[in-house]
Amino acid sequence: RTIEENLDLFEKMKAGEYPDGTRVLRAKIDMSSGNMNMRDPVMYRILHADHHRTGDKWCIYPTYDFTHGQSDSIEGITHSLCSIEFEDHRPLYDWYINELEIFHPQQIEFGRMSINYTVVSKRKLIQLVESGIVNGWDDPRMPTLSGMRRRGYTPMSIRNFLDLTGVAKHNSTVDFALLEHSVREDLNKIAPRRMAVLNPLKVIIDNYPDDLVEEMDAINNPEDESAGTRKVPFSKELFIEHSDFMEDPPKKFFRLGPGREVRLRYGYFITCNEFVKDEKSGEITELHCTYDPASRGGNSPDGRKVKATLHWVSASHAVKAEVRLFSHLFMSENPEAVEDGVDWKTNINPESLEVLSEAMLEPCLKDEKPGYKCQFERQGYFCLDEFDSSPDHLVFNRTTTLRDTWARIQKQAKKGK
Numbered sequence: 001r002t003i004e005e006n007l008d009l010f011e012k013m014k015a016g017e018y019p020d021g022t023r024v025l026r027a028k029i030d031m032s033s034g035n036m037n038m039r040d041p042v043m044y045r046i047l048h049a050d051h052h053r054t055g056d057k058w059c060i061y062p063t064y065d066f067t068h069g070q071s072d073s074i075e076g077i078t079h080s081l082c083s084i085e086f087e088d089h090r091p092l093y094d095w096y097i098n099e100l101e102i103f104h105p106q107q108i109e110f111g112r113m114s115i116n117y118t119v120v121s122k123r124k125l126i127q128l129v130e131s132g133i134v135n136g137w138d139d140p141r142m143p144t145l146s147g148m149r150r151r152g153y154t155p156m157s158i159r160n161f162l163d164l165t166g167v168a169k170h171n172s173t174v175d176f177a178l179l180e181h182s183v184r185e186d187l188n189k190i191a192p193r194r195m196a197v198l199n200p201l202k203v204i205i206d207n208y209p210d211d212l213v214e215e216m217d218a219i220n221n222p223e224d225e226s227a228g229t230r231k232v233p234f235s236k237e238l239f240i241e242h243s244d245f246m247e248d249p250p251k252k253f254f255r256l257g258p259g260r261e262v263r264l265r266y267g268y269f270i271t272c273n274e275f276v277k278d279e280k281s282g283e284i285t286e287l288h289c290t291y292d293p294a295s296r297g298g299n300s301p302d303g304r305k306v307k308a309t310l311h312w313v314s315a316s317h318a319v320k321a322e323v324r325l326f327s328h329l330f331m332s333e334n335p336e337a338v339e340d341g342v343d344w345k346t347n348i349n350p351e352s353l354e355v356l357s358e359a360m361l362e363p364c365l366k367d368e369k370p371g372y373k374c375q376f377e378r379q380g381y382f383c384l385d386e387f388d389s390s391p392d393h394l395v396f397n398r399t400t401t402l403r404d405t406w407a408r409i410q411k412q413a414k415k416g417k
Helices: 003-015 064-074 084-100 120-128 146-153 155-165 174-190 363-367 406-416
Strands: 025-026 044-047 058-060 079-083 106-110 113-117 173-176 200-205 213-220 229-234 237-241 259-262 269-277 286-291 319-326 353-361 374-378 380-384 392-399
Touching: 003 025, 003 380, 044 064, 064 079, 064 084, 079 084, 084 106, 113 237, 120 286, 146 392, 155 174, 173 174, 174 374, 174 380, 200 353, 319 363, 353 363
Parallel strands: 079 106, 113 173, 200 286, 319 392
Antiparallel strands: 025 044, 044 058, 200 237, 213 229, 259 269, 269 286, 319 353, 374 380, 380 392
16 A cells, blocks of 8 residues: 555544544554564554543544653653553654654663552552542542542651662562551651540549649650650549550559559559449449659659559540541452452451541640641551541541551561571
8 A cells, every 4th residue: 555545544534534443543663573562553543532622623543652752752751761561662662753753762661569458550549439448539548649648658758668669670569567667767756746545534533633733844756855845734634545444454464453553654653543334334434543742754752663654635635536547458468369250349458447536635736737747655656637627626647556567577587587
C-alpha cells in the first residue's frame, strides 16, 4: 500500500467513516523483532465515544506507547521514571522520539515497591473507595499521601523511609514495621508529650482537699530541652486507664490493685484502698485511693520505690474527645495472594478501625489546630484530624504505637546470625 493510500485511510478514520475496531494506524518498524513491542505497533485506534474534555470531536485516539515519549518531551521531562514492566517498552519510546526528531527524555525503570498488609495497585485502591470499605482516598488506613498526612505521617518520616529502602531494579516488598519505625524516629524528636486517658476509670483521692487544684510541672519533650515545661492541673478526682487497674492482679502486673501503691506521673504516690463495681455488669467504675503529700512531683523523701508510673488527667479539667485507633487494613501479609476465584477483599480486616468516644485529654489540647501532632504518653503518637475534628468535638487519629516492631525485628535478626 502506498503512502498516499495510507494517508487517505487515516483521514477516513479521523472523519469517522469506519466503525470501532475495523482500522488502526501502525508504525512500520520490524515484524521480525525479538521485542514484541517493536513489531509494527498500533499508534491510533478508532473509538466512537464521548471524551470527558473534548466530547465527540474525535473518534480516533493514540495509544499510550505513542504518546508517552511525546508528552514527556513537550512537558520538558528530563527523566521519565517507570516501573520495571516498562523496560521492554523503552526501545519503542526511544524509536518514536528519534523518528520525530524532538527533545529526547531518558526513560529509567525501577522495581515496584510494595508494603506488606497493604495494596498499592490503583485499581484495587479504587475498589476500596467505591465499595465503601474505606472512607475515601484520604482515609488514614490508605497508602496514599493524603491518607498518610491525615494519619499524622510527616514528610520527613516518608523521606527517611525511602532512604532506608532505596531504589531497586527488582520488585520488592517492605515490612510495614519499617515505615512505622521511620515515623516514630521523626515524631520522637519533634512531638510534644501530652497525657490522654483513652478508656477512663475514675479515681477519687479521699484524703486530698476537696477544693484544692495544684498545677504540676510536666516536661513537653524529653528529647528537646528547648520545648520547656507546661502546667497540668491536679485535683481530688482523676481519670486513669481502665487497664491500669486489676482487682486480682497476677504476679507480673505492677500497676494499680487493691493495697498497691503507684506513682502518678508528675503527681503523687497513691495507694488503692477500695473499688466500686456496677451492680448489673460487675464492671469496676470507681477507685478510692489515698495519696502521700510528701511525694509531690513523683518522688518520696523516704526513698521508697514503686514499680509503676501511670498517666492521668484531672476529671474536672479533662477535655472529652473521640480517638480513632487504626490497625492493618488487611489480615494477610500479602492481601493479593488468594486462590483462583477468591475475592482478594476477603482479606479485609474487620477490626482495622476502633473508635473510642469517651477519651479524656489534658485541657491544653482543646486549643490545638487540625493537623497537630503529639505523643499521648504510654499510648502512641496521635494527630488531630483535619476534617472531622472541631472545637466542640475533638477527633484524634493514632499515627502509630510506641512499640517499635522494626527495632525488635532487627534485634532478632542479629541474634540469629
